[in-house]
Amino acid sequence: MPDYDAIVIGAGLGGLTTASLLSKNGFKTLVLEQSDIIGGCCSTYESQGYKFDVGASIVEILHPMERFFELMGKRREDYIELLPCDPIYSFITEDGRRFSYPTDIDETTRVIESIAPEDVEGWKRFSSLGFEMIDRMMDAMMLSPMKTIPEAMRMVIKNPEAMRFLPLLMRTHQAVTRKYYRNPVIQSSVAFQSYFAGAPPEIGSGIFGFIALTEHLGIYYPRGGMISIPEGIARAGSEHGLEVRTGCKVEKILLEGRRARGVLLEDGSEITSDLVVSNVNAKVAYLKMVGPENLPRWAVKAISSYRHSMPCPMIYVGLDTKPDLEAHHTVVTGSIESMNKVWNDYYTKDLIPSTAMSLICWPTEADPSLAPEGHHILNFLCNAPAPYAPLGDNWDRLKGWYREEAIKSLEKVVLPGIRDHITYMEISTPLDFERRLLSPQGSIYGLFSDMTSLALFRPHARSRVIDGLYLTGSSTHLGGGVPTTIASGIITSGYVLKDRG
Amino acid sequence: MKNLKKALLLAGLLGAVAAYFAADESTRRYIAHIGKQVPYLPYRYFI
Ligand SMILES: Cc1cc2nc3c(=O)[nH]c(=O)nc-3n(C[C@H](O)[C@H](O)[C@H](O)COP(=O)(O)OP(=O)(O)OC[C@H]3O[C@@H](n4cnc5c(N)ncnc54)[C@H](O)[C@@H]3O)c2cc1C
Numbered sequence: 001m002p003d004y005d006a007i008v009i010g011a012g013l014g015g016l017t018t019a020s021l022l023s024k025n026g027f028k029t030l031v032l033e034q035s036d037i038i039g040g041c042c043s044t045y046e047s048q049g050y051k052f053d054v055g056a057s058i059v060e061i062l063h064p065m066e067r068f069f070e071l072m073g074k075r076r077e078d079y080i081e082l083l084p085c086d087p088i089y090s091f092i093t094e095d096g097r098r099f100s101y102p103t104d105i106d107e108t109t110r111v112i113e114s115i116a117p118e119d120v121e122g123w124k125r126f127s128s129l130g131f132e133m134i135d136r137m138m139d140a141m142m143l144s145p146m147k148t149i150p151e152a153m154r155m156v157i158k159n160p161e162a163m164r165f166l167p168l169l170m171r172t173h174q175a176v177t178r179k180y181y182r183n184p185v186i187q188s189s190v191a192f193q194s195y196f197a198g199a200p201p202e203i204g205s206g207i208f209g210f211i212a213l214t215e216h217l218g219i220y221y222p223r224g225g226m227i228s229i230p231e232g233i234a235r236a237g238s239e240h241g242l243e244v245r246t247g248c249k250v251e252k253i254l255l256e257g258r259r260a261r262g263v264l265l266e267d268g269s270e271i272t273s274d275l276v277v278s279n280v281n282a283k284v285a286y287l288k289m290v291g292p293e294n295l296p297r298w299a300v301k302a303i304s305s306y307r308h309s310m311p312c313p314m315i316y317v318g319l320d321t322k323p324d325l326e327a328h329h330t331v332v333t334g335s336i337e338s339m340n341k342v343w344n345d346y347y348t349k350d351l352i353p354s355t356a357m358s359l360i361c362w363p364t365e366a367d368p369s370l371a372p373e374g375h376h377i378l379n380f381l382c383n384a385p386a387p388y389a390p391l392g393d394n395w396d397r398l399k400g401w402y403r404e405e406a407i408k409s410l411e412k413v414v415l416p417g418i419r420d421h422i423t424y425m426e427i428s429t430p431l432d433f434e435r436r437l438l439s440p441q442g443s444i445y446g447l448f449s450d451m452t453s454l455a456l457f458r459p460h461a462r463s464r465v466i467d468g469l470y471l472t473g474s475s476t477h478l479g480g481g482v483p484t485t486i487a488s489g490i491i492t493s494g495y496v497l498k499d500r501g
Numbered sequence: 502m503k504n505l506k507k508a509l510l511l512a513g514l515l516g517a518v519a520a521y522f523a524a525d526e527s528t529r530r531y532i533a534h535i536g537k538q539v540p541y542l543p544y545r546y547f548i
Pocket of ligand 1: 009010011012013014015032033034035038039040041042054055056057058059060248249250251279280314436437438439443444445446472473474475479480481482483485
């Protein structure tokens, strides 16, 4: 008799969503998390009275989260309190110009009109097509399995409008942006979101061009920090018997032939179950935990062909003063050309760019309780993306220099003399991300995402080579992101219930 | 019939090469990027 009906490796959003839904459906489920805290990239840690978010800093597109609670038979509001953040972003352009996009569409139209009257028409066309796509397709695209041709066809037959939006998938983010906007400032304010999916505008899929629009449905910060999302999901699961163990690193997936039979932990103990769900990077799951010796050659070739998504250093700052910012997120961007240049001339050549996209998040604006009274927090993504292995150097050695660069950037953008107000500063380099989350090469969204590695071409949530092995999280379905990984958990649990329910 | 197929294939190939050289730098990089991934797609579909 196996110890559990299901074992989930990793307490990221995908893992916890799958596990909670399985518990709700009567599976005796155990989640094993190597870190001391749950949530993976969507988590929060405490230090010196401050609560810093490890990675994710905002949630948008609430459909998957609401759907999860609906499937659990519960109300999201009873588990996670979401605070709306308005304006969505404040922008600082290369020449120092500042402006903000509010959530309200009409107000946004006025902002665009004040910067580039010639783009108002494009913005109206962009938003009308985008909202139509969101209304008709969002649930279907996010929550339908789309890993096989029959699944994709079923989705299209159920939602014939999908054919109209399909060309967007084939185009690049920059092509979609340039189709609707002419002004370079407006273009860059819509194009930088390409990096939210982990690719430069000239490679990222055009479908992500509409992230800039989904944000107008509202962006939210969970009270208590981003960890409140995984905590809420886990709490909903624990009411159905879900067990979560932290500080438990899984070394291997145990097999009997090509069938999963449990896991081997770092301390040498074994836990058995004939159903194992991996929430870790799919390359790690297949090539390290299962092992290439247990896979057919074509599968080793398939999984080895994926690249990891980009890494990017995060800087956590505590301040004893209020920063001079206007929004939860402040973005410092350049032109589309400069965004592509950072990728082609720096990132892919293992060089650290000196000017690139920076994102300053100010969570204490939404939730002051994250810092001691009168203090504030900034989570700073400085000059993204940055290589995992900087040419001829090493992140551990570069930390001091990087810290100084980050302070200089903050002095320029947030507050002159901010150095004197910094009470806490920690830098999480790609190496630190790898150590903290066991995320290979510090990749922040699992596998690289473009049209050749999403949906049909991303690893299947139901393994086709190991019976009883399922995958969830950013290495599957639609890639990284809070909504997409919760959606992947819903899809993975759907496969399990179909197979074993 | 066989010759027609060959001619069509050749025309398609020439068309693709011409499109590549007519494209701007950025589009060329995109085509090269996708081109490098294409051989893996059948494997990725099945994993
Ligand atoms: C810097 C950064 C900023 C981001 N910003 C946003 C944002 O603002 N909005 C948004 O929507 N998304 C954002 N994302 C993306 C989003 O946070 C992630 O895509 C999502 O949280 C990933 O969920 P996941 O299910 O893939 O699991 P992960 O978060 O990858 O978690 C996997 C878990 O597995 C554990 N694990 C790994 N190996 C083992 C092992 N051997 N044994 C046991 N446990 C193991 C890890 O410790 C981890 O907890 C951001 C990500 C990062 C890194």
